[in-house]
Amino acid sequence: MFLFKKVLGGLLMPLPLTLIVVATCLLFVSKTNIKSYIVLWLTLIGLWFISTPFFANKLMASAESQIRTFDVSKHRKIDKIVVLGCGVHLNTQQIANAQLTGCSSARLTEGLRLAHHYKNAELIVSGHNSARLMKQTAIALGISNNRVRANSTAMDTKDEAKLLAPHLVDRQVALVTSASHMARAKNLFWAQGVDTVAAPTLFYNLHNEPSYKQFIPQAAVLQAVTTHHHEMLGTLWIKLRRTINPEAL
Incomplete structure (x- = not known):
């Protein structure tokens, strides 16, 4: 039953x-x-x-299996913690954290975990609409105002890499973003001369779905597949732009 x-x-x-x-x-x-x-x-x-979880797991498992969560025991020092934005639901009647999407909240949570461990690291939150709200949320959750830098002018990851590069070159940088987005984000920061340590979050882990759900479609799974597809298109766009102009991205 x-x-x-x-x-x-x-x-x-x-x-x-x-x-x-x-x-x-x-x-x-x-x-x-x-x-x-x-x-x-x-x-x-x-x-x-x-x-269905069955298809999504086949699609994303290999990519996610190559990425590990950030292990603080393997990194003695981090100078900068960069949290990339991931959307908001703007509503001035709500407090800052209530306006963050689940994706933005997940990324910020990982950034705060690292910030509480690396007491001297600067926390940089980025994103056109999300930076201000993430900064307010970080301060509300115990990070001092002078430790948080908000990068509110970037429209996409390419802009984030270019705008933040001057503050990150020759520093130990932890890059926080979704697991599906990590490869593309690291690539764009590397192109700006910034070597980063991956601190991924928002793994889908669809292989853990019970067997009776494996072939029942779910809106959340379709969203995960859409996200993965978006990253594939983004990667192809970078390759195309660099083929035309190696200095483009």
């Missing part, structure tokens, strides 16, 4: 329920244009499949 309840509950979530309704409707659609009918079915099945 427990397994039946969990599977049924999973299928009644908005994403799988919508796909089931669409599939049911397709059964009654006229098949006069067989090619379009087949394409619709393939699209529907494809969307179902890429939204």
